[in-house]
Amino acid sequence: MGGRTDTDVLVVGAGPVGLAVATRARAAGLDVLVVDRRAGTLDKACGEGLLPGALRSVRELGADPPGHPLTGISYRAPGRNADHRFVAGPGRGVRRTTLHAALRARAAEVGADFVHARVTALRQDAAGVDVELVPRGGAGDGVGDVTDADDRRPGTLRARWVLGCDGLHSTVRRLAGLDVRPGWNGDRPSHRRYGLRRHFLVAPWTDLVEVHWSPHAEAYVTPVAPDVVGVALLAPRAVSAAGFDTLLRTQFPELAARVGAAQAGPLLGAGPLRRRSQRRTAGRVRLVGDASGYVDALTGEGVRVGLAQAAAAVRHLDDPAAYERAWRTATRDYRALTTGLVAWASSPARGAIVPAAVRLPRLYGAVVERLAR
Template sequence: MIDLLVAGGGPAGLATAIHGALAGLEVVVLEPRPTPIDKACGEGLMPGAVRRFEELGVTVPGRPFHGIRYVDGVTGRSAEGLFGAGPGRGTRRTELQAALARRAAELGVRVLPRRADEVRQDGQRVGAGGLTARYLVAADGLHSPVRRALGLAVAAPAGRPARYGLRRHYPVAPWSDLVEVHWAHDCEAYVTPLGPDRTGVAVLTSRQAPFDVQLADRFPELAARLPPPAPGAGVRGAGPLRQRARTRVSGRVLFVGDAAGYVDALTGEGLTLAVAAAGEAVRCVRADRPQEYERAWRELSRAYRVLTSALLWARGRPVLAGRVVPLAARLPGVFTGAVNLLAR
């Protein structure tokens, strides 16, 4: 019998598969999409994520960045927080996923072009995609079909506007070795250095408007620095970003990455948490103690959930939202400490 089925061949699923193979488990990944798999995201890996991927034997491609700069979209005032434990990495999502796929293949992980349909389980095994295994890890994304099929999705709170992510690449050399986060009163724009002649821009917003309109209306100075996008450089979108789950464990099914529940991309921690949680999920599977994973996930994600929720709370109050960057500039030590808390 297969030890571990993984639903989803994105970074969270492949990190789980690599952890499992390194732990001596027989792992099969179910992923209907061909490699490389793209996704709308900021594409900036925090130092903790870079370190954890390298511990798995994955060389992360891309361009180093050395901290975070918050920029007020109205006044241009800024605050910088530099990393204290090595650089992060701006890496295209397709290149990261391809690197993880190569490492998984080196370790003998099989990837089958199937969906994890009709999840069935009892006290000894779980079945999906026509296969049977001891455990299933669902890493099938923000709108996880496995989470929905098991009845674990929780409706978003009423009255809170949904937020979405939009991303586009530009053929321009990065002008900074930091990730810039430009703040407007109702959205943010993330500028990530990706290569010698490529910069990524991601917008997080609750506005229903095209990408170019968002930039022109809310970040005119940033928009003026960007050349026309290269031919074929379309806009990718994702959302609503906030997704809630009743639990991270359901019998012999464990949830990793966005499928485990998601607050927002505002703090850029998604992949750091995903690869760390993948290791904890494999540890619990190997020990045959899946029930321990819920507590482990909550401990790993606590700082992310608290800080992200606090920033979103401030974001929802226009007076406070306008003070985030000025306050960070006035308290550089506090801002740098928060940046490094998220960078671990």
């Protein structure tokens, strides 16, 4: 094949990373089509903390979503806590729906087009990629809010490049042959970790992101609005199977009492969290964001790292080896720090994490500053 294409860049996935890719590709003068299997304002299980570096990257894209200021991170266990406040100004707690609306509005403003469909097949040659799209009805896939129906365009589209920004369980990664091994992501089933997230109608009592540590789970508490606090629970499968409410009540009774019973919005889940890819490029296909690999939500860095990848992917569209190098550079610290912390959290020495943060405030502060970059 060859010749005519329908668009320069087909972005699969309208999460924050896909929308960042779309905005940057438009700034580079490229035609952009964004396809997502869900319509409307997209929600996702997320801790919703934009640490200072992530907030900076969002603003660089031309978006400034409202939320609640975040001035630092507090590691907490019963009877003790280690607090560190960001040196270079605050981050922001932002509802995923608010972040999506702001980034999507920005991408549309600079001329990206949107299609509501699911990608089911890819074929590529030297000049482009043919992508099969199955149109979706008005209903979503059950994992997010669906508030309106976008336009639908079925059939096959041809793009010069396809950027797979389709999240943890990336279809593009599988179709491009970039899964590590079909059905396997390098994690033992007993070590697989999951995330669950719920919002509570309660006025924030702090400007810190609180990370509560129990013997078997972590609770991320992020203020996101004057009257809303988000709680994301992270735990291995056997523990998270108890469900959000039981987990919160049994592992974090003080926190459960503090957030109260007034819940807001849907309960969402995600996992298993650890995902890997063989490479980030295959011909004219690139993987970006969670689709390219993910370690864990424990360090709250997904959006920052994903937005850095988005910039690199567009900058190096013509040079897959350069994108691969840039991806490694952009993710190196995240992969090392998060892998190390998850290993510690999964070990018998888990109970030493908060005491160590309390005892070694300079080290704890240095780690938090690293996350805040």
